[in-house]
Amino acid sequence: MxxxxxxxxxxxxxxxxxxxxxxxxxxxxxxxxxxxxxxxxxxxxxxxxxxxxxxxxxxGHISDPQLSTHNLQRAAEARGGEFIFNAEVVEIRKKDGKVAGVTLKDGTRIDAPIVVNVAGPHSYIINRMAGVEEGMNIKTRALRQExxxxxxxxxxxxxxxxxxxxxxxxxxxxxxxxxxxxxxxxxDPACDEREWVDPDNYDKNFSxxxxxxxxxxxxxxxxxxxxxQMQGVVDLYDVSDDWIPIYDQSDLPGFYMAVGTSGNQYKNAPVVGAMMAELIDKVEAGCDHDRDPVQFYMKYTGRTFNMGFYSRLRKINPDSSFSVVG
Ligand SMILES: Cc1cc2nc3c(=O)[nH]c(=O)nc-3n(C[C@H](O)[C@H](O)[C@H](O)COP(=O)(O)OP(=O)(O)OC[C@H]3O[C@@H](n4cnc5c(N)ncnc54)[C@H](O)[C@@H]3O)c2cc1C
Incomplete structure (x- = not known):
């Protein structure tokens, strides 16, 4: 309260x-x-x-996530963004100790000085591809949910x-x-079994x-x-070790991540986008975010937020609910 x-x-x-x-x-x-x-x-x-x-x-709640996501796509396109669908990233390329771009499964190479991991339940796979998982204190895994x-x-x-x-x-x-x-x-009370799964191979049936x-x-x-007749959804949360997201840079210059959303960050996507953009701008301009974390100003509440809270290097936050409640 x-x-x-x-x-x-x-x-x-x-x-x-x-x-x-x-x-x-x-x-x-x-x-x-x-x-x-x-x-x-x-x-x-x-x-x-x-x-x-x-x-x-x-x-309240959003009853049509696909439509709201589509609206974000159109808003991004209106600002010059481009989307490629049904394309799988199979390699994060590096050059001179920095990220250089991604390679898609069909061989297409996209060069980019900045790459952001937003792969949801596949986030740990992309972090491994980039070789940055070792340098993270908090990691992510895929959790099956009904x-x-x-x-x-x-x-x-x-x-x-x-x-x-x-x-x-x-x-x-x-x-x-x-x-x-x-x-x-x-x-996610203690009696409900935690089913950590391979995001490319899990049971999509109800149980x-x-x-x-x-x-x-x-x-x-x-x-x-x-x-x-059972109806509903079987899908995956991308869960971090303390159920709090990781919105951060990585040990590979130019490679960032917005991951570990633990079943509760859909509604936060717009502000997370603004926060990640500010993080990237500041780090690329020389800010040492790991030592002196970016402070993000939230224009609607007039408050300032310490982005170090979401660091990959943090210790497990003991105040977390360790559940979808966050
Ligand atoms: C059952 C369920 C209920 C939820 N309920 C709520 C809720 O009530 N409220 C709430 O706020 N949040 C909820 N969430 C959480 C919310 O859905 C996530 O926080 C949100 O979808 C995260 O968005 P994202 O874009 O980061 O990742 P995602 O929506 O997971 O998207 C990741 C995308 O990356 C793609 N991808 C993965 N690997 C690759 C690759 N190698 N190459 C190319 N693309 C790749 C995937 O195909 C996917 O399209 C729920 C999640 C689940 C599973």
Missing amino acids: TSLEDLGIDFEELDIEGIKKKFPFLDTRKYFPVKLPDDPGFAEPTGDVVDGAIFIPES VCHVPPPDGIDYQKEGVMISDGDIGCYSRPETGNHILVGSE KQWTAQVLREAQRIKGLRVPN
Whole structure:
């Protein structure tokens, strides 16, 4: 709450009656600690009521990430950017101790004095190609995730009545999804297995984790049913050792990275782009970012941010949630 106050974000503190009034379809009992369906005591309340809730009226979500990404593409093109699709980088070329460009799978060579690794769950592969992974204290890996799409209980228009809910008590986040669905993801509690995978070879089918998440959500949303047919998404997070991104330079001059987005940085992409551009401009102009980190001014909040927070050389941040919550 202190952070919300400091940033001037409106919020309402809800007690149990407040939660029931605003969201009558929610079960307000406590279920913590988070369990799997096979664990003893699963779905049995551990307390009469949760501790309370914070409601942030101006929060929201993007229901069409492909369209919003397309909009960014068009904005970049309007400023002279160019995109090549379905092209795989297979080599990061170097010359005189600096990055020199990339080579694509079809042999095309693109020369460039600056290369930025934004390969998502493949980020560690690109860092290895560039030979910079050894010099990083914080590294990245691909983590398999299942996200469930289920219909709401009868009689509820979830796109009107539902909101994005972060619910540590049941270890799930949820939000309305198009087609009057509820989307349910894991908040990575200790009971959920971490499946580190090869990003080019992993199981894209749903598993019992899907059912576990929906059953956990059914503790909170009264009357939620578990459909026979599993729907949703199986995909990968690019997770750093402390679940905080790496927005940084590297030990190879001219080679930068915006990686380790750990399932929660989609919405930050525009500001990350501005921050990376400033980092690159300053480092190329001679700034020693590892010793004297770039301070980034955030024009909408009027605050200055120490980019050293995202350094590849940092120690593991013990204050991280070590989950998608960041
Ligand atoms: C299931 C799931 C749910 C999520 N939910 C949320 C959410 O609710 N809110 C939120 O803010 N964030 C969320 N995220 C995280 C968000 O999707 C990422 O932070 C974001 O997509 C990172 O963007 P990016 O451009 O850095 O990487 P990506 O979107 O991963 O894109 C990387 C691109 O690089 C390409 N690539 C990889 N290797 C190569 C190569 N060798 N040559 C050429 N191209 C290559 C890939 O094909 C891909 O197109 C979620 C992620 C997942 C998986």
